[in-house]
Amino acid sequence: MTIEDYAFGRIRIEGRSYTSDVIIFPDRVDASWWRKEGHCLRPDDLAAVVAAAPEVLVVGTGALGVMRVPDETLAWLGARGIEVRCAATGKAVEIFNDLAKSKKVVAALHLTC
Secondary structure (H helix, E strand, O other), X not given: OOEEEXXXXXXXXXXXXXXXXXXXXXXXXXXXXXXXXXXXXXXXHHHHHHHHOOOEEEXXXXXXXXXXXXXXXXHHHHHOOOEXXXXXXXXXXXXXXXXXXXXXXXXXXXXXX
16 A cells, blocks of 8 residues: 555545545555544554554654554553554655555554644
């Protein structure tokens, strides 16, 4: 999967545009993803990610970086052998596209704030 474009509230992946938060797996995009606490990423929000067993999870925290990723979530993912890279979504897109060339990577991207 390649992310072709990102702007506040909109992302284009493999020629298809999305206007809701997404999880990008190596073989599909889940455009129905939402967190139970909105702007806070918790382990419960990532069951499908863990099931996919990526080497790396790239988290896009929003255009302005509003979504929080608590230490407990990072520790929970680390205990499952998943490296996590968090960044504002614009930078997360760059990280994802770069890592996807050589690693099994999943991205969980908040598209707005």
